[in-house]
Every structure is written in C-alpha cells, then in structure tokens.
Amino acid sequence: MGTKGMDQISEKKRGKNKLKSKKKAEDVVDDIAMDDKSDTKHGKNKLKSKKQEAEEHEEQLKRLKETQAEFFEYMKEHDEDLLKFDAAEFEDDADVEAETDLEDNEKQDVDVAKKVNEQKTITAAMVDSWCKLIKEDAKLGAVRSILRAYRTACHYGDDTGDDPSAKFSVMSSSVFNKIMIFVLSEMDGILRKLLRLPATGGMKDTIMELTNTRPWKNYNHLVKSYLGNSLHVLNQMTDQGMISFTLRRLKHSSVFLSAFPSLLRKYIKVALHFWGTGSSSISVVSLLFLRDLCIRLGTDCVDDCIKGMYKAYVLNCQFVNAVKLQHISFLGNCFIELLGTDISASYQHAFVFIRQLAMILREALNTKTKEAFRKVYQWKFIHCLELWTGAVCSYSSQSELRPVAYPLAQIISGVARLVPTARYIPLRLRCVSMLNRIAASTGTFIPVSMLLMDMLDMKELNRPPTGGVGKGVDLRTLLKVSKPAVKTRAFQEACVYSVVEELVEHLTQWSYSVAFFELSSIPTLRLRSFYKSTKAERFRKEMKQLISQIEANSEFVNKKRACVGFQPNEPAAASFLEDEKKAGESPLSQYAMIIRQRAKQRNESLVESDVIVGEDSAVFGKNAPSSDEEEDEADRNEKGAAAFSSSWLPGSDSKEKEAEEEEEKKKPKKRKRKSQAEKKQVEEGAGEDDVVEDFVFSSDEEDDLFDIEGDKDEEDDVDDDAADEIAEPETKKTSKKTKGTYKTWHKNYKKTKNKKKARVA
Structure with a gap:
C-alpha cells in the first residue's frame, strides 16, 4: 500500500480517536453538568458555599486521572490550563461574592418593605378624601375603603391582626380618632341609604323582609363588617367616654342585629357587662341600648336581656353599705324599666323567679337547718324580694303582673316570721316596708301591724339597756345585729323609731277607710301596753303622741261615716272620703309628713360619704329618655370629638397591663410576709386597745347566723366590750388582795421597829 496509505490510515485512526475522545469529553462534561445539576437540586435542601463547590471540582479532576486516563492525557496535550485548578485561590472570591449578594438582597428587601409600608399606611389626607367622596358623591368605593380602615383601626395592636394580605395596617392615634368619629357618626345613615331604609x-320584621331583596345581598357584608368590628373595639376600650359614645351611636343600628343572631348574643353580653360593672353614665347608656334592642327585636331578645340583667343584679347584691345601697336601688330601677318593654314576657320571668324564692323559703321552713336559713337570710335573697316588690308596685295597674302580688306578699311575711328574735329586727323592718309598698300600690289590705307590735313586745326593747349608749345603728344596711349591739341604747332607739315610722305608713294608707276605727283598735291597745311597760321617757312620749294621732283620725272618720247610708261591703264604700284623701286632710296624713322628715334627717346623719350615683339617679322610670330621641349633627360631632381625643389605640395598653399584672403577682408575696410580721406584733401587744366593729362580714359571724332557739348561747358568744365588762370585777378583787398584803406587811414592819427601839432602850 505504501507509506501514503499507511499515513492516511493512521490519520483516520487518529481522527477516530479524536472523535472518540471528543465524545468522551462531551460525555464527561455532561456528567459533570449532571453532577452540577444534582448538586443544585441537593442545594435546595442544603445550601453550599462556592468554596465547597471548588473543592468538589478539584476532587472530580483527580478521579478523572484514575478513571479516564486517555482522556486526561488528551486534555493535558490540548488544554493543560483546565487541569490546573486550585480551590484555595477561589476561597476569597467566594466570600466577597457572598457578601455582595447578601448586601444586594438586603437592599432589595428594604426597598420592598418601604413600598409595602407606603401602600399600607393610612394618613389623615386619605381619610379626608374618603369622607369627602362619601358626603359629596356617595362613592361606594370610598365606603368600602373607610370600612377597611375602620377594621384596621378596631383591630390595631391585636396579636393576630398583622395580616400581610390586608390593604391597610399602619396608623397614628389622630387618624384612629378621625376614623372612629366619622364611621360611628355617619355609617348608620350611609348603610340605610344603600339598603333603601328609613x-x-x-323593626325586626322590616329587616327580615329586607334580607330577601337584592340590596341586602349586595351590601349585607358592609353591615356585618361595621357591627362586627364595632363589637371587637368595644371589648378593647377602657375609656368611659369612648364606651358611652360608641354604645350611643350603635343604638341607632341595633335593628340590623336581627339579621345576625350570633352578633346579637355577643352585643347583649357586652352591654350587660357594662351595665353591671360600669359607672352610672355607662349603666344608663347600656340600659338604653338593651331597651332599644328589646323594643325593636321582640320577645327573643327580651328573654335574654331579663335573664342577664337579673343575674347581674344579684351579683351586685353580695354585700351592702350606705353608699352601695343607692347604687343597688339604681340598678333595680333600671331592671324594672326594662320589664316594661314586654309585660307578658316579664310576667313569665317574674313567676319563675318568685317561685324559686318560694321554694328556698319552703326548704328553710321544713328542714330548719342553718344552711337552709342562711339561703334565706342573706342580701341576695332580700334584694330579690325588693326587686320584685318594685316591679309589682311599678306595674300594679297592668293586669299581667298584678297576680304576682299575692304570692310575693306571702313569701315576704314568711321571711319576716322565720326567726323571731331581736337580732333580726332590721330584716323584719325591711319586710314590713316591702309589704307597705305592695299594699299602697295595689290597694289591698295587708295586716303588717301585728309584725310591728310583736317587735315592741320583745324583751330587748322593753328593758333598760345594759350595753351602754353604743354607736349609731343604720338598720338599712343590716340584716342581723351583733349581740352586744342589741343591748345598747342606740339600737333600742333605732328600732322603736323605725317601728313607729312603719306603723304610721301602714295606718296612713287606711286613714280614709270606712273601717279605720276597727283596724286600728288592736294596734292602739298594744301601743298603750308598751306605753305602760317601758320605763324610757322618750319612748313614752313617742307612744303617747302616736296614740293621740290615731284617736284623732278615728274621730275624723267616725264623724264622716255617721252621715252615710251605705254598708262597708257596698261599692260606694270605695269612694268614701275621696276628696279629703286627695287633699290630705286626715290627722295621720299630716303626722306622717313630720315622721318622714324626721326619718330622712336621721338617715342622713348616719351616712358619712356621698353616694356614688347621686341623689336623684336612682329614680329611673317615666322620665327616661326615649329610644327614638335623635341628636343634632353638631352635638354628635362635639360628643365624638370629646370622646375620641386621646392617644389611645386598641391593644396599646395590653403589654402594659400584662407587665402590671406580673408586678402585682409578685407584690402580694411581700405583703403577706409583712402582714404576718404585723400579726406577730399585734399578738404581742394585744389587749391594749380593743376595737369593736358594729358591722362585720366574717366567716365566724356567718357560722352562727341563725340561732333559732332564742339565743341560748348568748353568754358564750360575746364581743370584746362584753369581755372587758366581765374582766372588770376581777381587777377589783386583785386590788383588794394587794391592799390586804400591804396592811399585813405594814403591821409586821411596825412590830419589828418597836422591838428594835426596846432593845436600844
């Protein structure tokens, strides 16, 4: 073949080898690329630095020499620089690139955050523009925007309120105040226009019909957003002005709650909480809100409100003093006002609750145990009786509640006679007062004079006091008097004067009756018996004056009835002395005015501090403001600006409250230690200055609340004053003994002295 042929064959072989080597090189590069791809896939789970990648590449080149020797030689001949790779040189560049990448990412994140915050920040200019568009052009988009901002304002500071998908999230206190004032003042009118309402x-029927219309389907989410966010911010508010203004404005939108039963229950719960625990102003606003709900939504709402208010009233009646008594009376009048919204539903609740009181009294009469008596002789039970007494008296003209008067009077009479001892005279006087009120409002005769005369026959009021003068006793704030206080002169005076006042009230009600002479004869005889038995001149004078007034009134009635021709059981007897009754001409009516003035002065002298809710705030009936009363726009804006004028934001004080609670949790431990140390000091120095309190609610006092066997343990149950009186004779005996020892010592001393003189002589 020749040398040329051999050269051609060798060149072809070399070309084939080159092609094979290229293919191998491409395969190896693909393998490396696949390795790189796999590395990137694994890098998603575990990030690798560029230094690590360089080291791995260097190891791959070393493995190439061992596994692919021919290809390694080919690469060494044609491109030796690719094989010269050092990972150490690549380290610095990787760190620099990593640092630059981090800086670039941080800058990008900051820029994005700034843009997001700029988009989510609510400014005063934005709020003003929305308000202007709503007032002038009635733009629906502006309404949606202001409601989104209102939601952000109500949920500001919530732990779960930082929603990244929310359109707005940042605001200041001034912007918060502006949003709250506008939405609470104007949103009710805006929603009514959208829903085509007056x-x-x-009323509830109007909203139920509206739910089937197209406007409600389009805009009901706006109503729910407004009511739901308002409820949320009400739970966060602490300022009384904000709460009052918010409830006052939400009252106008209360009819919409009939379409959202779950929101309705929550609103009733919040309003009941504010009514039972808030001040007088918040209690009034809460009552008006609940009253408006009952009027507009009907029986279902009335049932929940009556049950909730009754429970809140009972919780406020645990303990009573002169200051809290007026506030409890105010809450009771609020409850009675709510009963008037639906008398038929109120009768059902009154029947159930009065029946519960009757069952408690029946258990006490049957079992006669201390636990059963304690359920009756407590403030909650007595105030419940007074509450339903006020309800019967307020709606005595209504045929629905009038039948409740008889069982209620029977329960009150049974409570008064349950424990007939002198220590429970304050409770019996309260029962007599309730019976007098029921008799006056219903026009029925209730024999309360026997309850009063039985008190005058008790030995504690007939005998001279053995406990000294004592402190002034306010019988209105007591159910039971301590045993030492029963023996004091102050207690006797308070009881006798109170009995006279209630008896005068009872007889004055019937001072124009045809049968006044007959119904007053027995009380007159018993008053004369007390006049003869008592030795206190002040009581004799009081009884003599009362007897003379009763006799004068009997003569006044007998003169008038001597000229009539009808019988006492005829209908004409009801109109007897009707004109004289309106003019108040009877002697007992004029005497009752003097007695009432005296009782008022005595009660005022016992009260040392002003009442929380004021003198006239307990009267809450016919003069209550109407639920349909509208406010002027100027007055509304002024009240809103006055209420929302602080730097308060929802949730802003949550962290401070948590910190304060943690501090308070830590403080009691130190206080307990101090109190224990103080107790030791008191025990060491006890007996120097003993202080006796007239009115103490302690566990020891409650253990012997019901001594039904006539106070047999009177000698054992004594206070510090009685203990001091018992201790006095012992000190006198010891002083006599010391005098005797001194005389004997003095005689012996004289004898020894005379003996010494004789010796000296």
Whole structure:
C-alpha cells in the first residue's frame, strides 16, 4: 500500500480517536453538568458555599486521572490550563461574592418593605378624601375603603391582626380618632341609604323582609363588617367616654342585629357587662341600648336581656353599705324599666323567679337547718324580694303582673316570721316596708301591724339597756345585729323609731277607710301596753303622741261615716272620703309628713360619704329618655370629638397591663410576709386597745347566723366590750388582795421597829 496509505490510515485512526475522545469529553462534561445539576437540586435542601463547590471540582479532576486516563492525557496535550485548578485561590472570591449578594438582597428587601409600608399606611389626607367622596358623591368605593380602615383601626395592636394580605395596617392615634368619629357618626345613615331604609327606626320584621331583596345581598357584608368590628373595639376600650359614645351611636343600628343572631348574643353580653360593672353614665347608656334592642327585636331578645340583667343584679347584691345601697336601688330601677318593654314576657320571668324564692323559703321552713336559713337570710335573697316588690308596685295597674302580688306578699311575711328574735329586727323592718309598698300600690289590705307590735313586745326593747349608749345603728344596711349591739341604747332607739315610722305608713294608707276605727283598735291597745311597760321617757312620749294621732283620725272618720247610708261591703264604700284623701286632710296624713322628715334627717346623719350615683339617679322610670330621641349633627360631632381625643389605640395598653399584672403577682408575696410580721406584733401587744366593729362580714359571724332557739348561747358568744365588762370585777378583787398584803406587811414592819427601839432602850 505504501507509506501514503499507511499515513492516511493512521490519520483516520487518529481522527477516530479524536472523535472518540471528543465524545468522551462531551460525555464527561455532561456528567459533570449532571453532577452540577444534582448538586443544585441537593442545594435546595442544603445550601453550599462556592468554596465547597471548588473543592468538589478539584476532587472530580483527580478521579478523572484514575478513571479516564486517555482522556486526561488528551486534555493535558490540548488544554493543560483546565487541569490546573486550585480551590484555595477561589476561597476569597467566594466570600466577597457572598457578601455582595447578601448586601444586594438586603437592599432589595428594604426597598420592598418601604413600598409595602407606603401602600399600607393610612394618613389623615386619605381619610379626608374618603369622607369627602362619601358626603359629596356617595362613592361606594370610598365606603368600602373607610370600612377597611375602620377594621384596621378596631383591630390595631391585636396579636393576630398583622395580616400581610390586608390593604391597610399602619396608623397614628389622630387618624384612629378621625376614623372612629366619622364611621360611628355617619355609617348608620350611609348603610340605610344603600339598603333603601328609613333614616331612623325600624323593626325586626322590616329587616327580615329586607334580607330577601337584592340590596341586602349586595351590601349585607358592609353591615356585618361595621357591627362586627364595632363589637371587637368595644371589648378593647377602657375609656368611659369612648364606651358611652360608641354604645350611643350603635343604638341607632341595633335593628340590623336581627339579621345576625350570633352578633346579637355577643352585643347583649357586652352591654350587660357594662351595665353591671360600669359607672352610672355607662349603666344608663347600656340600659338604653338593651331597651332599644328589646323594643325593636321582640320577645327573643327580651328573654335574654331579663335573664342577664337579673343575674347581674344579684351579683351586685353580695354585700351592702350606705353608699352601695343607692347604687343597688339604681340598678333595680333600671331592671324594672326594662320589664316594661314586654309585660307578658316579664310576667313569665317574674313567676319563675318568685317561685324559686318560694321554694328556698319552703326548704328553710321544713328542714330548719342553718344552711337552709342562711339561703334565706342573706342580701341576695332580700334584694330579690325588693326587686320584685318594685316591679309589682311599678306595674300594679297592668293586669299581667298584678297576680304576682299575692304570692310575693306571702313569701315576704314568711321571711319576716322565720326567726323571731331581736337580732333580726332590721330584716323584719325591711319586710314590713316591702309589704307597705305592695299594699299602697295595689290597694289591698295587708295586716303588717301585728309584725310591728310583736317587735315592741320583745324583751330587748322593753328593758333598760345594759350595753351602754353604743354607736349609731343604720338598720338599712343590716340584716342581723351583733349581740352586744342589741343591748345598747342606740339600737333600742333605732328600732322603736323605725317601728313607729312603719306603723304610721301602714295606718296612713287606711286613714280614709270606712273601717279605720276597727283596724286600728288592736294596734292602739298594744301601743298603750308598751306605753305602760317601758320605763324610757322618750319612748313614752313617742307612744303617747302616736296614740293621740290615731284617736284623732278615728274621730275624723267616725264623724264622716255617721252621715252615710251605705254598708262597708257596698261599692260606694270605695269612694268614701275621696276628696279629703286627695287633699290630705286626715290627722295621720299630716303626722306622717313630720315622721318622714324626721326619718330622712336621721338617715342622713348616719351616712358619712356621698353616694356614688347621686341623689336623684336612682329614680329611673317615666322620665327616661326615649329610644327614638335623635341628636343634632353638631352635638354628635362635639360628643365624638370629646370622646375620641386621646392617644389611645386598641391593644396599646395590653403589654402594659400584662407587665402590671406580673408586678402585682409578685407584690402580694411581700405583703403577706409583712402582714404576718404585723400579726406577730399585734399578738404581742394585744389587749391594749380593743376595737369593736358594729358591722362585720366574717366567716365566724356567718357560722352562727341563725340561732333559732332564742339565743341560748348568748353568754358564750360575746364581743370584746362584753369581755372587758366581765374582766372588770376581777381587777377589783386583785386590788383588794394587794391592799390586804400591804396592811399585813405594814403591821409586821411596825412590830419589828418597836422591838428594835426596846432593845436600844
């Protein structure tokens, strides 16, 4: 073949080898690329630095020499620089690139965050523009925007309120105040226009019919957003002005709650909480809100409100003093006002609750145990009786509640006679007062004079006091008097004067009756018996004056009835002395005015501090403001600006409250240690200055609340004053003994002295 042929064959072989080597090189590069791809896939789970990648590449080149020797030689001949790779040189560049990448990413994140915050920040200019568009052009988009901002304002500071998908999230206190004032003042009117409703008012039936219309389907989410966010911010508010203004404005939108039963229950719960625990102003606003709900939404709402208010009233009646008594009376009048919204539903609740009181009294009469008596002789039970007494008296003209008067009077009479001892005279006087009120409002005769005369026959009021003068006793704030206080002169005076006042009230009610002479004869005889038995001149004078007034009134009635021709059981007897009754001409009516003035002065002298809710705030009946009363726009804006004028934001004080609670949790431990040390000091120095309190609610006092066997343990149950009186004779005996020892010592001393003189002589 020749040398040329051999050269051609060798060149072809070399070309084939080159092609094979290229293919191998491409395969190896693909393998490396696949390795790189796999590395990137694994890098998603575990990030690798560039230094690590360089080291791995260097190891791959070393493995190439061992596994692919021919290809390694080919690469060494044609491109030796690719094989010269050092990972150490690549380290610095990797760190620099990593640092630059981090800096670039941080800058990008900061820029994105700034843009997001700029988009989510609510400014005063934005709020003003929305308000202007709503007032002038009635733009629906502006309404949606202001409600989104309102939601952000109500949820500001919530732990779960930082929603990244929310359109707005940042605001200041001034912007918060502006949003709250506008939405609470204007949103009710805006929603009514969208739903094509009247500007004010509305009933449940109207909303139920509206739910089937197209406007409600389009805009009901706006109503729910407004009511739901308002409820959320009400739970966060602490300022009384904000709470009052918010409830006052939400009252106009209360009719919409009929379409959202779950929100309705929550609103009733919040309003009941504010009514039972808030101040007088918040209690009034909460009552008006609940009353408006009952009027507009009907029986279902009335049932929940009556049950909730009754429970809140009972919780406020645990303990009573002169200051809290007026506030409890105020809450009771609020409850009675709510009963008037639906008398038929109120009768059902009154029947159930009065029946519960009757069952408690029946258990006490049957078992006669201390636990059963304690359930009756407590403030909660007595105030419940007074509450339903006020309800019967307020709606005595209504045929629905009038039948409740008889069982209620029977329960009150049974409570008064349950424990007939002098220590429970304050409780019996309260029962007599309730019976007098029921008799006056219903026009029925209730024989309360026997309850009063039985108190005058008790030995503690007939005998001279053995406990000294004592402190002034306010019988209105007591159910039971301590045993030492029963023996004091102050207690006797308070009881006798109170009996006279209640008896005068009872007889004055029937001072124009045809049968006054007959119904007053027995009380007159018993008053004369007390006049003869008592030795206190002040009581004799009081009884003499009362007897003379009763006799004068009997003569006044007998003169008038001597000229009539009808019988006492005829209908004409009801109109007897009707004109004289309106003019108040009877002697007992004029005497009752003097007695009432005296009782008022005595009660005022016992009260040392002003009442929380004021003198006239307990009267809450016919003069209550109407639920349909509208406010002017100027007055509304002024009240809103006055309420929302602080730097308060929802959730802003949550962290501070948590810190304060943690501090308070730590403080009691130190206080307990101090109190224990103080107790030791008191025990060491006890007996120097003993202080006796007239009115103490302690566990020891409650253990012997019901001594039904006539106070047999009177000698054992004594206070510090009685203990001091018992201790006095012992000190006198010891002083006599010391005098005797001194005389004997003095005689012996004289004898020894005389003996010494004789010796000296």
